[in-house]
Amino acid sequence: MEKIYLKDYEKPAYEVKTIDLEFELHDTNTLVKSSMRLSRKGKENEVLFLNGEELELISIFLDGRELHESEYELSESGLSLHQLPKEFTLEIHNAINPEANTALDGLYKSGGIFCTQNEPEGFRRITYFMDRPDVMAVYSTKVIADKKAYPVLLSNGNLFEKGDMDDGKHYAIWKDPFPKPSYLYALVAGDLGCVNDSFRTMSKNEIELNIYCDKGNEAQCTHAMDSLKASMKWDEERFGREYDLEIYNIVAVDSFNMGAMENKGLNVFNSHYVLADADTATDTNFMGIESVIGHEYFHNWTGNRITCRDWFQLTLKEGLTVFRDQEFSSDMNTRSVQRISDVKSLQERQFVEDASPTSHPIKPDAYIQINNFYTATIYEKGAEVIRMIHTLIGEANFRAGMDLYFKTFDGQAVRTEDFIWSMQEASGFNLEHFKLWYSQSGTPEVNIQTAFDKDTRRFSVTLTQSYLSPTQIGQQPYLFPFKLGLLNKNGQENSLKLASNENQPLLDKGVLIISKEEETFIFTDIEEEPIMSLNQNFSAPVKVHTSYALEEYAFLMEHDKDEFNRFEASQTIASMVLHKLIDTIEANGPLTLSDVYVNAFSKVLLDMKMDMSLKADSLTLPSIAILMQERKVLDVEAIYMARNFLKREIIRSLGADIQAQYTSLNHSYEYTLDSASMARRKLKNTLLSYLGALKDETVILNQYRNANNMTDRLSALSILANSREEGKLEALNDFYERYKDNTLVMNKYLAVIASSELKETPMNVKKLLEDEVFDIKVPNLVRSLIGTFARNALHFHAVDGSGYSFIADKVLELDKINPQIASGLAGVFKDYGRLNEKAKVLMKSELEKILSTKELSKNVYEIVSKILA
Numbered sequence: 001m002e003k004i005y006l007k008d009y010e011k012p013a014y015e016v017k018t019i020d021l022e023f024e025l026h027d028t029n030t031l032v033k034s035s036m037r038l039s040r041k042g043k044e045n046e047v048l049f050l051n052g053e054e055l056e057l058i059s060i061f062l063d064g065r066e067l068h069e070s071e072y073e074l075s076e077s078g079l080s081l082h083q084l085p086k087e088f089t090l091e092i093h094n095a096i097n098p099e100a101n102t103a104l105d106g107l108y109k110s111g112g113i114f115c116t117q118n119e120p121e122g123f124r125r126i127t128y129f130m131d132r133p134d135v136m137a138v139y140s141t142k143v144i145a146d147k148k149a150y151p152v153l154l155s156n157g158n159l160f161e162k163g164d165m166d167d168g169k170h171y172a173i174w175k176d177p178f179p180k181p182s183y184l185y186a187l188v189a190g191d192l193g194c195v196n197d198s199f200r201t202m203s204k205n206e207i208e209l210n211i212y213c214d215k216g217n218e219a220q221c222t223h224a225m226d227s228l229k230a231s232m233k234w235d236e237e238r239f240g241r242e243y244d245l246e247i248y249n250i251v252a253v254d255s256f257n258m259g260a261m262e263n264k265g266l267n268v269f270n271s272h273y274v275l276a277d278a279d280t281a282t283d284t285n286f287m288g289i290e291s292v293i294g295h296e297y298f299h300n301w302t303g304n305r306i307t308c309r310d311w312f313q314l315t316l317k318e319g320l321t322v323f324r325d326q327e328f329s330s331d332m333n334t335r336s337v338q339r340i341s342d343v344k345s346l347q348e349r350q351f352v353e354d355a356s357p358t359s360h361p362i363k364p365d366a367y368i369q370i371n372n373f374y375t376a377t378i379y380e381k382g383a384e385v386i387r388m389i390h391t392l393i394g395e396a397n398f399r400a401g402m403d404l405y406f407k408t409f410d411g412q413a414v415r416t417e418d419f420i421w422s423m424q425e426a427s428g429f430n431l432e433h434f435k436l437w438y439s440q441s442g443t444p445e446v447n448i449q450t451a452f453d454k455d456t457r458r459f460s461v462t463l464t465q466s467y468l469s470p471t472q473i474g475q476q477p478y479l480f481p482f483k484l485g486l487l488n489k490n491g492q493e494n495s496l497k498l499a500s501n502e503n504q505p506l507l508d509k510g511v512l513i514i515s516k517e518e519e520t521f522i523f524t525d526i527e528e529e530p531i532m533s534l535n536q537n538f539s540a541p542v543k544v545h546t547s548y549a550l551e552e553y554a555f556l557m558e559h560d561k562d563e564f565n566r567f568e569a570s571q572t573i574a575s576m577v578l579h580k581l582i583d584t585i586e587a588n589g590p591l592t593l594s595d596v597y598v599n600a601f602s603k604v605l606l607d608m609k610m611d612m613s614l615k616a617d618s619l620t621l622p623s624i625a626i627l628m629q630e631r632k633v634l635d636v637e638a639i640y641m642a643r644n645f646l647k648r649e650i651i652r653s654l655g656a657d658i659q660a661q662y663t664s665l666n667h668s669y670e671y672t673l674d675s676a677s678m679a680r681r682k683l684k685n686t687l688l689s690y691l692g693a694l695k696d697e698t699v700i701l702n703q704y705r706n707a708n709n710m711t712d713r714l715s716a717l718s719i720l721a722n723s724r725e726e727g728k729l730e731a732l733n734d735f736y737e738r739y740k741d742n743t744l745v746m747n748k749y750l751a752v753i754a755s756s757e758l759k760e761t762p763m764n765v766k767k768l769l770e771d772e773v774f775d776i777k778v779p780n781l782v783r784s785l786i787g788t789f790a791r792n793a794l795h796f797h798a799v800d801g802s803g804y805s806f807i808a809d810k811v812l813e814l815d816k817i818n819p820q821i822a823s824g825l826a827g828v829f830k831d832y833g834r835l836n837e838k839a840k841v842l843m844k845s846e847l848e849k850i851l852s853t854k855e856l857s858k859n860v861y862e863i864v865s866k867i868l869a
Ligand code: PHE
Pocket: 117, 119, 120, 257, 258, 259, 260, 261, 262, 295, 296, 299, 318, 374
């Protein structure tokens, strides 16, 4: 299949100045009329190619004259026109079928709502257009629809006019004054409920804010609305960015391929990231809403006002906007807690991706299907790269660089180099070497060696970086900030002084700048051999290796001043213990647990001064996904056994303390959403998960029964879903009956069942496929049930290959419905290379089955062929 390369980029031959659209909405036969003002940029006779897919062309008019079929060429992928004047008007009429659009790309129906999704290449499924982000036009839209069925008619920009028509129809005209690429175009029509509010900007403009949802759900929009106002204020204060239209609309829909979309003035959201109340949403859901509402709002400047020249630049807007939303969440909540959660998700998803056959740089140089590149790498690693620039040049220079970026490139479609230029220009820091982070893939590893000389009181630290990638060759060492602290025996940090002959700069707060394959730093005036706290606050997205034993990590877990590293030490020590257990299981040896670990765990448990959220994170064992990364050959059962053994040992040694602390936290508080309450619930539920390893499930059932919020209820339910005892059925049935009419909550139910370790899980999942709450056309439900099961390593990697063949069949079934969702699911096969021989044979035949299927989508083809290569 055809590959697209960055190096082949060419400027568009024509410019579209304005486009006026008119839609007559109809379920199966929507009529689209487009009228464009175009002008030629390239040489005479330059062909005009307009992308168009699954469109029914009706007629074309050039400067008012209807063209004969012989005057253009029509293909599966679009329309070519020749011999065009320098300036002209092109009017095109075509028809589309929104109801048949199960790919949810372009104009489609979700429930009773018409909505659009055009990033990255959906607009070509609406009308013929130069569907590429460097074509920025001024849009106006007239929407016509039945007034009763679709009282709300929305598009980008400001409302210009609306009115009634005969035969029960009405119309609305929207005008967006800002030129934008087609991927930011949006249209919505439906019978929607609405929550209305307003925001006064720093230059005293009153902005109308609306959140639209299914009728009856209005009360669940308050958190989203609060988050929107907070985002608007934050972007003014932290980045000096103000909103630029009179109105900001958000629409929540149930069927959506991703989280949300930043269409200019008209965001379309997966309802998962809008609707929440105490009874139906967890604390994590509330946090997710704040962050995604912020993310889409921040795109208005980083993405919309300044957009991407081509899709290879995707991280220009996504990495930067994720960085901005992470900073927003940090300022709104507890910074270190936010950092831990962001890094955890990076390690669990991005590190895994970067070690797999689908590994790619944050700025890829080729793709078959751009939809496959909305990845943890482009987003999360992209954000880490921006964060490293922030660390290297400091907050003030970073802000100046952002200001310069906005000033220089507003209204343009640009490249990542333009962003780097702004940062370099504003700070004077040479970022040339740093750019390797954009072109190289793989997670760098840093090895640390030290030497201490008591007489000269010098401590030297040698860093060696390795920078291999599973998909690239010929890589170079990176430049990155590396923050460290040197602790003495009572936990105090030494002040850091480099020997005077060092030419490397030491930025403030202990940040070294690493740029070579191997470098040695000599610290002076060190009285006793220190213990290092390395890569503090996760200053660079790398893996660090030391020769430290459990004792040193236990020490850091107790004493580190850097809260992130206190957490990281807890994960490192647990991983060391777990990997040793896994090795022992694989060698059929007897399992024992080191006292060092139990003592370290117990110190954290009994530390009553520690932030409760940090404590909860530190007491949480590394996930199966994290543990799997470190195994050369996967033995999934051994990993589960080791983790369960460790849990049981912890509860055996520290059960009384865990029980007591759980009880002291388990008062019936009123449900509030402040950081302290969320932290308390998180700790309580972390302790509860250990109590789940006990035979007696009364405590867990009681929490389920008495819960006054979803966080507590769902935590208890997911523990019970793994239990073999009686109470499980009571809770699961109760949950189902209570919430079966709420699809967002049913997602949680499906995920709880699909993630259970019990042996009946595959059977339960198959049963739920037939349940009335499930619908394979709705991406959230597919992700919750099938996606969760596919990530349930114990069952996915079942030794008889049944997990592989089940998921392969679902990939193929979904590919006919929604290729984007199908290829997302196909990604779970990426551990192929690390399977044992028997499993490999089984998985291989499933992958080959997929690849040999007729009319396979580009999406699935690209992922599966990379895995098999
Ligand atoms: N641009 C969206 C975001 O990150 C993500 C998205 C991509 C949504 C493609 C839909 C389709 O904010």
